[in-house]
Amino acid sequence: MIIKREDILKKAPSTRYQGSKRSILPWLYETFRKLEFNTVLDGFGGTATVSYLFKLMGKKVTFNDQLFSNYMAGIALIENQRIVLDDDVGFILNKNGFDYPSFIANTFKGIYYLPRENRWLDMVSFNIRMLSEKYNGDVLRKKQALAYHTLFQACLSKRPFNLFHRKNLYLRTANVERSFGNKKTWNTNFQRLFLRFNKEFSQKIFSTKLKHKAICEDIMRVRKKTFDLVYLDPPYARKNKKHPKDYHSLYHFFEGMLDYDNWARKINWDTKNRCLVREKTGWDEDSIEENFDKLFRKYQNSIIVVSYGSPGEPSINTIRKLLKKYKSKVYFKRKPYCYKLNNRNGGLYEVLLIGK
C-alpha cells in the first residue's frame, strides 16, 4: 500500500494514551519506509498507533501489549478488518431491561467521575458484556474489543491528565481558573463522546487482505517467531528516576472494568484511588539492561528499531552498545520532544535506534 507522509496524521486514529507516538508518526515513517520488511512485531503496542502505521504501509502486523485494555485496541484497529458496531450502538448505550450492577457507582464515588457518570459506566460496560447474547466467536471478540476501545477513549477524555493515577475528580468540578485541561470535553456527556469516537473508529477500520494479529503478553514471554522487523517502544525511566513509567497503575480502571466480576478482589483497598494490586512483569524489575540484551539476542535476526527518550535510564549509549553486540550496523535519529501543554522542549529528545 502506498501511503503519503502528509496523509498519515489524517488517517491515524486519535488517542489520549500517554506515551503514544501518534504525533511523531510521520517522523517514524521516514525511517520505516527506508527499511526492507514485510512482517513486523510491535512489542509494546500501547493503543496501536504505530501498528496502525505499519498496517497503512501494507505490512503484516503482530501487535502486543501486556495491558488487556490495550489488547482491545490491537484487536479493534489492527486485527479487525471489517467489523463495526452499527446497530449495536443503540444496544450498548440504552437500558435494555437488565438488572444492572452498581460496582463502579459504589466503589469509585468521588474518585474519577460524577455519580451519574459512574452509573452510566456500570450500565454500558454491562451492555458490552451482554453483546454475548447477540454474537459469539470471533465476531463477538471484535465487537466487544471495539466497544471497549471506544468507551475507554471516551473515559480518558473526561479525565484530568487523561489518567487514573490519582483521586482527583475535584480538579474537574472546582470552580477555578486553570492553566491545563479541557473543561468543555470534561463536561461533554459520555454518550456524546462515545458516539463521536464510534464514528471516528468506524471510519478507521480497513482491510489489507493480510492476516494481522493482536496478542497480550509480557514481552519477555512472547513466543519466539520470525519477524522481519521488531519495533520496541518500552516504558522508560527518566534520568534520576528509579523505575520506568508504570502503565498498569495509570490505566488500572480499564483493567478492572475488563474483569468486572472479579474487580473487587483485585483492588488494593488501602489506596485512595482504588488501584488494582500490581503483578510484577518482566519490564519493571531492576533488570532493564538485561531485558534489552535478552530481547536483542532473541530478535537478532530481525531489524530492530527502538523508540526511546533522552536523557533516559539506561542511557541511549548503553542501549546502543547492547544493540551493537548483535547487529553490525547501528545508527540513531533524534528529534526534540515537545510538551503537549506548552510546546517546551526542556532538553528532552525522542530517539530512534536502528540495528540492522
Ligand SMILES: C[S@@+](CC[C@H](N)C(=O)[O-])C[C@H]1O[C@@H](n2cnc3c(N)ncnc32)[C@H](O)[C@@H]1O
Ligand atoms: C511507551 S508505551 C507504548 C506506546 C505505543 N507505541 C503507542 O504509540 O501507543 C509503552 C507500553 O508498554 C507496555 N508494557 C509495559 N511493560 C510491558 C511488558 N512487560 N510487555 C509488554 N508490554 C509492556 C505498556 O502497557 C505501554 O502501553
